[in-house]
Amino acid sequence: MSDKVLSNQEHIERAAKLIEDIQFAMISSVDSDGKLTSCPMTTQGFEEFSGSIWFIGSKSSGLVHSLKLNPAVNLSYSDNSSKNYVSVSGSAALVEDAQKLEQMWSPFYQAYFDSPADPDIQLIQITAHSLEYWISNNVFVNIYEMGKALATGDKADLGERHKIDLV
Amino acid sequence: MSDKVLSNQEHIERAAKLIEDIQFAMISSVDSDGKLTSCPMTTQGFEEFSGSIWFIGSKSSGLVHSLKLNPAVNLSYSDNSSKNYVSVSGSAALVEDAQKLEQMWSPFYQAYFDSPADPDIQLIQITAHSLEYWISNNVFVNIYEMGKALATGDKADLGERHKIDLV
Numbered sequence: 547m548s549d550k551v552l553s554n555q556e557h558i559e560r561a562a563k564l565i566e567d568i569q570f571a572m573i574s575s576v577d578s579d580g581k582l583t584s585c586p587m588t589t590q591g592f593e594e595f596s597g598s599i600w601f602i603g604s605k606s607s608g609l610v611h612s613l614k615l616n617p618a619v620n621l622s623y624s625d626n627s628s629k630n631y632v633s634v635s636g637s638a639a640l641v642e643d644a645q646k647l648e649q650m651w652s653p654f655y656q657a658y659f660d661s662p663a664d665p666d667i668q669l670i671q672i673t674a675h676s677l678e679y680w681i682s683n684n685v686f687v688n689i690y691e692m693g694k695a696l697a698t699g700d701k702a703d704l705g706e707r708h709k710i711d712l713v
Numbered sequence: 714m715s716d717k718v719l720s721n722q723e724h725i726e727r728a729a730k731l732i733e734d735i736q737f738a739m740i741s742s743v744d745s746d747g748k749l750t751s752c753p754m755t756t757q758g759f760e761e762f763s764g765s766i767w768f769i770g771s772k773s774s775g776l777v778h779s780l781k782l783n784p785a786v787n788l789s790y791s792d793n794s795s796k797n798y799v800s801v802s803g804s805a806a807l808v809e810d811a812q813k814l815e816q817m818w819s820p821f822y823q824a825y826f827d828s829p830a831d832p833d834i835q836l837i838q839i840t841a842h843s844l845e846y847w848i849s850n851n852v853f854v855n856i857y858e859m860g861k862a863l864a865t866g867d868k869a870d871l872g873e874r875h876k877i878d879l880v
Contacts, residue, residue, distance in 0.1 A: 572789035572798065574741040574749055582741055582749070582787035584800040586847055620749035622739035624791040631739065633751040680753055 561679045562595035564632045568623040573601070573672075575612040575619050575638070584622075585609055591650050599634065600646070601670045602655055610668050613638045619672055629682040636674040643669055678709045724875050728846045729762035731799045735790040740768070740839075742779040742786050742805070751789075752776055758817050766801065767813070768837040769822055777835050780805045786839055796849040803841040810836055846875055 565571075566589075574584040585608075587601045599621065603610055613619070621634040644662070647669055651662045659667050732738075733756075741751040752775075754768045766788065770777055780786070788801040811829070814836055818829045826834050 568793065570791060570793045570796075572739060572791055572800065574751065574787045574789065576743070576749070576785075580785060581802045581842060582743070582785050583802050583843075583845070584741065584787045584789040585845070586791070586796075586798040618743075618747060618749050620741045620751045622741065622751040622789055622791075624737060624739055624753070624789075624793070626735065626737045626792070627794075629737075629753075631753040633739065635748045635750050675748060676750075678750070678752070 557679075558595055558677075560681075561632050561677050562592075564625070564630050564679055564681070565589060565595070565599070565623055565634075566592050568625050568630070568632070571599075571601075571621040571623055571634075573609065573619055573621055575609060576616045577608065577612045578615055583608065583612070587621075588654065589623075590652060590654065595674075597674055599636075599672045599674065600650060601672070602647070602650060602659075603668045603670050604658070605666050605668045607668075610640065610670070613640060613670070621672060629680070631680040632677060633679070634672070634674050634677045636672045639671045639673065641669040641671050676709065724846075725762055725844075727848075728799055728844050729759075731792070731797050731846055731848070732756060732762070732766070732790055732801075733759050735792050735797070735799070738766075738768075738788040738790055738801075740776065740786055740788055742776060743783045744775065744779045745782055750775065750779070754788075755821065757819060757821065762841075764841055766803075766839045766841065767817060768839070769814070769817060769826075770835045770837050771825070772833050772835045774835075777807065777837070780807060780837070788839060796847070798847040799844060800846070801839070801841050801844045803839045806838045806840065808836040808838050 569589050571587050571589055572584040573587045574582055577583050587603070589599060589601070592599060617637040617639065619636055619638045621632075621636070623632040625631070647662050647667065650669075736756050738754050738756055739751040740754045741749055744750050754770070756766060756768070759766060784804040784806065786803055786805045788799075788803070790799040792798070814829050814834065817836075
């Protein structure tokens, strides 16, 4: 493990940078049968981490139906090429806020909705309760450490892992 | 949406190929506080989809503690470069099976465990109840469709989406 001691704020900034870079989340929720399902969502307009991550979804989606019954969610961000992963545990609120929607709207959403006035649009605010992240600084180091473990029988340092409680 | 009608078996084979190619899953579970957490896991020895996906985990991990309380899980597989995603909803069993462990063991795990006899090893069998996948055949088509949507105001065909009930 790294000897470098980072503050919680520095950890959060690192996780925020990973989220911004990876951009695509799988959001997991609990459906009406108690099953855990997930679907891909796009993180837009995320520049710093203020405790919330916002998404634009569809009122008619299975996700929004599930969130009405149980607001617990997990956001997972995966970068398999660099082996960077972030897990955000939080709760979802279904928000009506025309001003926020105008701020978030981009041409990206025209593929899914007619306009910001489309009545099917559902703003989803995820309030993060805790997050974890895993980083491997680069694939080479990862392979090197793996090789060292194989050669010596020692357990490898496969990257740092941090858990941060936000609330 | 595609006009091509695939059988459930063909859908499952496509999803299995995506899982095999992506290899790294984020596994979501419910912890003792009711929070949804996720962590990266490696899918090893997965060649065809027989209804189960196996992982080698650690008895001392938060994941295994959570699964003892609530076996509901979701596996998400993300390939952000090609925009391919798979979600597997299932339940986890904590299995003791020395023969299965010997079959699954590979040098990969020497980074985490001393040997297949390491008492901290926990075999985890995920029985899939349903799965969904999203595919974009390639980034170019995706961009093209997005461009078409922006140019014409039509909603884009951003890839197929299929939901399969396995049980």
